[in-house]
Amino acid sequence: MPKVAAWETEAQDPTGALQAGLQAVEARLASQVESTSGPIKQSARLLLEAGGKRLRPTLVLLAAQFGDPDRRAVEDVAAAIELLHMATLLHDDVVDDAPVRRGAPTARSHWGDQVAMSAGDFLFGRALSLLADLPYPQLHLRLARTIVAISTGELEQLRDLWRTQQGLLRYLRRTRRKTALLIQSACELGAIVAEVPAPQQALLAQYGYALGMAFQITDDLIDMLGATEEAGKPVGNDLRQGNLTLPVLYALWQQPNGWLARAIGARVEIPIADAVKEIDQLGGFAYTLRVALRYQQEAVAAAEALPTGVWQQMLRRIAQDVVGRRQ
Amino acid sequence: MPKVAAWETEAQDPTGALQAGLQAVEARLASQVESTSGPIKQSARLLLEAGGKRLRPTLVLLAAQFGDPDRRAVEDVAAAIELLHMATLLHDDVVDDAPVRRGAPTARSHWGDQVAMSAGDFLFGRALSLLADLPYPQLHLRLARTIVAISTGELEQLRDLWRTQQGLLRYLRRTRRKTALLIQSACELGAIVAEVPAPQQALLAQYGYALGMAFQITDDLIDMLGATEEAGKPVGNDLRQGNLTLPVLYALWQQPNGWLARAIGARVEIPIADAVKEIDQLGGFAYTLRVALRYQQEAVAAAEALPTGVWQQMLRRIAQDVVGRRQ
Numbered sequence: 001m002p003k004v005a006a007w008e009t010e011a012q013d014p015t016g017a018l019q020a021g022l023q024a025v026e027a028r029l030a031s032q033v034e035s036t037s038g039p040i041k042q043s044a045r046l047l048l049e050a051g052g053k054r055l056r057p058t059l060v061l062l063a064a065q066f067g068d069p070d071r072r073a074v075e076d077v078a079a080a081i082e083l084l085h086m087a088t089l090l091h092d093d094v095v096d097d098a099p100v101r102r103g104a105p106t107a108r109s110h111w112g113d114q115v116a117m118s119a120g121d122f123l124f125g126r127a128l129s130l131l132a133d134l135p136y137p138q139l140h141l142r143l144a145r146t147i148v149a150i151s152t153g154e155l156e157q158l159r160d161l162w163r164t165q166q167g168l169l170r171y172l173r174r175t176r177r178k179t180a181l182l183i184q185s186a187c188e189l190g191a192i193v194a195e196v197p198a199p200q201q202a203l204l205a206q207y208g209y210a211l212g213m214a215f216q217i218t219d220d221l222i223d224m225l226g227a228t229e230e231a232g233k234p235v236g237n238d239l240r241q242g243n244l245t246l247p248v249l250y251a252l253w254q255q256p257n258g259w260l261a262r263a264i265g266a267r268v269e270i271p272i273a274d275a276v277k278e279i280d281q282l283g284g285f286a287y288t289l290r291v292a293l294r295y296q297q298e299a300v301a302a303a304e305a306l307p308t309g310v311w312q313q314m315l316r317r318i319a320q321d322v323v324g325r326r327q
Numbered sequence: 328m329p330k331v332a333a334w335e336t337e338a339q340d341p342t343g344a345l346q347a348g349l350q351a352v353e354a355r356l357a358s359q360v361e362s363t364s365g366p367i368k369q370s371a372r373l374l375l376e377a378g379g380k381r382l383r384p385t386l387v388l389l390a391a392q393f394g395d396p397d398r399r400a401v402e403d404v405a406a407a408i409e410l411l412h413m414a415t416l417l418h419d420d421v422v423d424d425a426p427v428r429r430g431a432p433t434a435r436s437h438w439g440d441q442v443a444m445s446a447g448d449f450l451f452g453r454a455l456s457l458l459a460d461l462p463y464p465q466l467h468l469r470l471a472r473t474i475v476a477i478s479t480g481e482l483e484q485l486r487d488l489w490r491t492q493q494g495l496l497r498y499l500r501r502t503r504r505k506t507a508l509l510i511q512s513a514c515e516l517g518a519i520v521a522e523v524p525a526p527q528q529a530l531l532a533q534y535g536y537a538l539g540m541a542f543q544i545t546d547d548l549i550d551m552l553g554a555t556e557e558a559g560k561p562v563g564n565d566l567r568q569g570n571l572t573l574p575v576l577y578a579l580w581q582q583p584n585g586w587l588a589r590a591i592g593a594r595v596e597i598p599i600a601d602a603v604k605e606i607d608q609l610g611g612f613a614y615t616l617r618v619a620l621r622y623q624q625e626a627v628a629a630a631e632a633l634p635t636g637v638w639q640q641m642l643r644r645i646a647q648d649v650v651g652r653r654q
Binding site (some may be wrong): 095117118119126135140148149151 | 460464479
């Protein structure tokens, strides 16, 4: 028997139920961001109002439907995951020297790296507060490991800047840590708090991981191929910062001594149009798309192995849309 | 009955037992810092090897003695609190633009702000991992609130830089958030995990708070009056950064339109010897020392209200030594 009556109507109107859940999460986010200190409120609001797709809270809410969801607890977890994501965005912008995010100037470009860092720490703390009294040790452990992984990923990215000799495994590991594990955690935490049976928990974790990999690899493509207004940030930012993503790495593997490799090795500013043309000719974009599609298929397969129904279809749809998206 | 036989010998050799506990904590710290990524290991080791007094783990171990300590859990909490402290030091150095800490160059001056920030995040995550499976919601809540408070304190410090009109309450609130709450949390978390009875928990919290306030206010005095080699960092760093501490604020209250107020308002670099002379003449150091001593007395009083014995005497001794210390 569901723990809260409001979820009982879901079978009749699942889309409405999901929307209602997301609205409740949004209200929680807004209330968590309120604080007495100006810069926190401003930099967090900047992120809140820029919106974004709320992919992670959606995944928490959907994953929980495969168990026995307690509405309040699930929405707390969904809000906490989004706060954690916002915290990592603030810190990631500092690591990336990013001027723009989701089409708007970043907190660090408004108030400086120090405020962005401290505001990120604040949101970390708020996320943990929301989860503190949930009696699931696995949830706390998963969350802690995700924070360790994300920061390890950031450090690896800093270490690997401008490094022209990088294999596929290094790129994939960095991508897993930087992005995929948090998306996987959204699915897992939703499953844990709703006490989803173990076999479905494993499928949801698999789904989240593959979706997260497809998501980030697509993001790396958008960074090079999207128009600025579509990407929500300047095109070519990764390459400009020396963050070498899969399309670039593939081109370097084809021509380890080509002009692109030499220019990157010398840290020369490369016109993005020239880089795109070279990478395209060497097959870097086609290869990257194939890798993204492989992860997408893995996510779709995991979704299809879940108990059939409307929630499963929603998860499959999200996976189907991830590679074709524009931002 | 104590949960682990090893603690039974404490009554005979409490100092030895405390040392053994701290050694176990040190081993845990070293193992948590190991990771595959170079810069994390290096920046965390830098902090580990610089040592420090291990005040916070000591407080965890001592506070736990007023309950029924499970050795492994208490040592995990002690290590986690120190990891959290190290994480806040890494981030604090970024906020302060600090070149030197504990007599050695800071991580940020070695590897840059971005590495220092991410290494701090990594240690946060490790601290949380150590605590994830402890079944005390109060412990998780207390920790989350402390992280929120510390980051709020950092943001308040950034907001209040160079602000010559600040009252005592604003300074005390910032000090509580920046420093005192983590020291209070060390006492509280040690008490929670050892299931110390509520009245003693309250006394330990009071003790930790007052000790933390006395500690930071003394730190602010050392920053202006200590020799560089004693302070472990350049003297006058706070004032140079625009972080106005109690001695400076007191001088500004006495002469709101004096040369010191005008120089700070104009953000002029002030020779530290001139500032010290002016503050001394206006009574700023004597006043600050009185405030620090008031908190010290509060801490001593709380310690004296605890059940008498060797652990209580150790806590009282720590409080008695806090204001007279040189670094």
